[in-house]
Every structure is written in structure tokens, then in C-alpha cells.
Amino acid sequence: MKPSFAIIGCGKVGMALAEYLSKAGYRPMGFSSRSLASARQAAEIAGVPECCFENIWNAPKTADIVFITTPDEVIKKSCRIIAEHKGFSENAVVFHCSGALASTELASAKSCHAKTGVMIGSMHPLQSFAAIKTGKSGNPFENIIMAVEGDPIAVEKARTIAVDLGAKPFTIKTEGKILYHAAAVVASNYLVTLMDLAIKLMAASGVSESEAFEILKPLIQGTLTNIETTGIPEALTGPIARGDVGIVEKHVQAIRLMPDRKAPKNLNDMVEYYSMNGVETIKIARAKGTLSENAAKQLLKILEAD
Ligand SMILES: NC(=O)c1ccc[n+]([C@@H]2O[C@H](COP(=O)([O-])OP(=O)(O)OC[C@H]3O[C@@H](n4cnc5c(N)ncnc54)[C@H](OP(=O)(O)O)[C@@H]3O)[C@@H](O)[C@H]2O)c1
Structure with a gap:
């Protein structure tokens, strides 16, 4: 029973x-x-x-x-x-x-x-x-x-x-409970926040907001599959992983020109938000071994400029 x-x-x-x-x-x-x-x-x-x-x-x-x-x-x-x-x-x-x-x-x-x-x-x-x-x-x-x-x-x-x-x-572990929960919040809630930034940038490029997620969805799903199959840092691709300093610089310049990039007072605007994530991504790219020390320094200079 x-x-x-x-x-x-x-x-x-x-x-x-x-x-x-x-x-x-x-x-x-x-x-x-x-x-x-x-x-x-x-x-x-x-x-x-x-x-x-x-x-x-x-x-x-x-x-x-x-x-x-x-x-x-x-x-x-x-x-x-x-x-x-x-x-x-x-x-x-x-x-x-x-x-x-x-x-x-x-x-x-x-x-x-x-x-x-x-x-x-x-x-x-x-x-x-x-x-x-x-x-x-x-x-x-x-x-x-x-x-x-x-x-x-x-x-x-x-x-x-x-x-x-x-x-x-x-x-x-009982003593690990709060960090377990912080991990769940990052994986779920912060993913929503990150998607919000991606959709806003896509919309600023001229794609309608309603289509933006549909366009990004296969990329998101492919990235999740890569994390699952190869793990981090191997799953990281893109300009930071490649050390493409010029492209990252152009991203920052373009976001800076967006008319509605500014967040309410005391909150990071989109440039800071993009840059903050970029700085963390540099660490992953270095761990992957595809980003040289010199390119990492140049990227940091761009991303920490504000
Ligand atoms: N929602 C989620 O997604 C989720 C996921 C995982 C875990 N949890 C956890 O599950 C638990 C419940 O969350 P929930 O989302 O189910 O919350 P909820 O929908 O707000 O339900 C909580 C219930 O507790 C009752 N309640 C409030 N104060 C009370 C009191 N002093 N004495 C007795 N009953 C009281 C409320 O009663 P009345 O209806 O009678 O007013 C309400 O129906 C939380 O610990 C939460 O962290 C939630």
C-alpha cells in the first residue's frame, strides 16, 4: 500500500x-x-x-x-x-x-x-x-x-x-541548495533575458520582432545540441572564438548607434550588456585555445571601452 x-x-x-x-x-x-x-x-x-x-x-x-x-x-x-x-x-x-x-x-x-x-x-x-x-x-x-x-x-x-x-x-547536497537554485535561475530566467537582447538586436536590423525568434530558433537549438555533444568550451563558435577583433568592434559601434539602446537609469544599456557577455566569452575562447593572448587583449580593450 x-x-x-x-x-x-x-x-x-x-x-x-x-x-x-x-x-x-x-x-x-x-x-x-x-x-x-x-x-x-x-x-x-x-x-x-x-x-x-x-x-x-x-x-x-x-x-x-x-x-x-x-x-x-x-x-x-x-x-x-x-x-x-x-x-x-x-x-x-x-x-x-x-x-x-x-x-x-x-x-x-x-x-x-x-x-x-x-x-x-x-x-x-x-x-x-x-x-x-x-x-x-x-x-x-x-x-x-x-x-x-x-x-x-x-x-x-x-x-x-x-x-x-x-x-x-x-x-x-543540502549546503549546495542555494547555488543549485542560482544555476537554475541562470539557465532558465537569464536565458529569457539573453533572448530579449538578441530579439531586440534582430529587430533593429530590420527583421520584425515577431519573426526574430523564429529566425534565431534553429541557431539556439543547434548551440544547445553542441553544448550537449561537445561541452563547453568546445561548443563556442563565432567572432570571439575566432579572434575576429574587427567584427566585434563593428558590433559595438552599431549597437552604440541604436536610438533605443539606452536602458532606464542605473541599468546597463545594450552596449554594456553585449560587452559584459563578451568579456565572459573571451575567457571561454581562451579555454578553448582558439583565441590568442594578443587578440584577447584587443577584444578586452574594445569591450571595456565605456
Ligand atoms: N510555480 C513554480 O513554477 C514552482 C516550481 C518549482 C517549485 N515551486 C515551489 O513550490 C512551492 C509553491 O509554489 P507555487 O508556485 O505552487 O505557489 P502558489 O501557486 O502561490 O501557491 C501557494 C499556495 O499557498 C497558499 N498559502 C499562502 N500562504 C499560506 C499560509 N500562510 N498558510 C497556508 N497556505 C498558504 C496559497 O493559498 P490560497 O490559494 O488558499 O490563497 C496558495 O494557493 C514554493 O515553495 C515554490 O518555490 C514552484
Whole structure:
């Protein structure tokens, strides 16, 4: 028999867990949220409409596994409130799903039962849950990475849950959690920022903004494939890798002439942004071995001119 579970904080992630843990055979026990309406919706999705609770400490009382899927800033407080009301069962395993916070955020759960062991862990679905979607859109956990850490028993449980949800478990170090999250932010959010610059430059070249991404897409996908197959620095191509100083100089001059290159006060404008990335790219090109020391110095002079 699969373990029973409770969810505290029935939003985008909590709702998805309610649905797909139930579908995977886990037994829904209790749902609570800031509003009773959200808790009721989650309980209905899990097929147990009667299992919604007004007070957060009543929902997890008999659950083997508890997910605190509130916003990050209230995970610690919610856990403490439940612990103070003896809301965790004696051998419960308590998880949160934050990418940035470590399992230690749930330390108060251990004070719930002096002799027996409430275990704590974190399970971060490396996926973007943009809206509450039930039923129609498919399993959002399918084939995604689920980064887990915490007490050894909690990690073992988390890995099993991840597999049951269709995800791929990946164990990370508790003390490395914040840098793991910074990496995810760079890979996802900063990629969006970088694409925004590329689309603006493409638009300034005369291509319509609506076509700009379509034009760049095969290049982006090819670069991702190169990173996957050859790794960094080998995947780096282009004028900096080749040491083509004249082309980089022309880029900088052309961007400088763009009428709308200026960013709001105190933010880098496009020249600085292009140059900042260029300086980092020089380091990669040097590591690749295709950029001479002399060309690197000339490039730095151009890119650090402002
Ligand atoms: N969204 C993502 O893409 C994503 C991806 C990976 C991990 N995560 C993590 O998953 C967790 C939940 O994120 P989310 O995006 O699902 O957030 P969300 O959609 O904002 O849902 C959070 C829910 O918590 C409830 N809540 C707020 N304050 C509460 C409190 N004091 N006590 C009890 N319930 C409370 C809210 O309830 P009401 O609806 O009742 O007002 C809301 O439904 C976070 O730790 C987040 O870092 C999110």
C-alpha cells in the first residue's frame, strides 16, 4: 500500500501534487491552505472532497508524507505552527518544494515528537508551474528532474515519490541548495533575458520582432545540441572564438548607434550588456585555445571601452 499524504498550501504545485500523487496510488488524507476554497479544490481533485481543513495543523495529522507547498516565505512559519499544534504524525516525512531553500527550513517539525523521528526533506520539481492546470494538460512531473535532499530516510522516500510521479530523482547536497537554485535561475530566467537582447538586436536590423525568434530558433537549438555533444568550451563558435577583433568592434559601434539602446537609469544599456557577455566569452575562447593572448587583449580593450 502506498503512503498517505497531506498538502499544506494548495496552489500551482500543491494542486499538481494532489492530482498526480492520487493518480499514482498515494492515499490523500488532508488538504489545507490559506483559503478553504483552495483546500477544497485540491481535496476534490484528489477525490476526497471531505478532507479539507480550515486549520493547517489538522490536515497532516494522520498523513505519512506531508508537503508544505506554501510560498517560500511562509514555509518555515507554517511548519512551526503545525509542529506547535502536534500536527505531524509520529513517523511523518515532511517536505517542501522550494528550489532555493534547504530542508533545514523544516527543522521545527522534529520538535513535534520528542522520541520518534519526524524526517525532513526537500523535493524541488525543476519545472515551471505557471498556472493551476488540472486533468487536461498532462502530467507536469513526467520526465522532469526532481532535486531532492534532506534526512537519509526522507531522501529515499523522495526518490521513490519522484519515480512514482514520472520524474527523474536527482540527489543534491543540502549546503549546495542555494547555488543549485542560482544555476537554475541562470539557465532558465537569464536565458529569457539573453533572448530579449538578441530579439531586440534582430529587430533593429530590420527583421520584425515577431519573426526574430523564429529566425534565431534553429541557431539556439543547434548551440544547445553542441553544448550537449561537445561541452563547453568546445561548443563556442563565432567572432570571439575566432579572434575576429574587427567584427566585434563593428558590433559595438552599431549597437552604440541604436536610438533605443539606452536602458532606464542605473541599468546597463545594450552596449554594456553585449560587452559584459563578451568579456565572459573571451575567457571561454581562451579555454578553448582558439583565441590568442594578443587578440584577447584587443577584444578586452574594445569591450571595456565605456
Ligand atoms: N510555480 C513554480 O513554477 C514552482 C516550481 C518549482 C517549485 N515551486 C515551489 O513550490 C512551492 C509553491 O509554489 P507555487 O508556485 O505552487 O505557489 P502558489 O501557486 O502561490 O501557491 C501557494 C499556495 O499557498 C497558499 N498559502 C499562502 N500562504 C499560506 C499560509 N500562510 N498558510 C497556508 N497556505 C498558504 C496559497 O493559498 P490560497 O490559494 O488558499 O490563497 C496558495 O494557493 C514554493 O515553495 C515554490 O518555490 C514552484
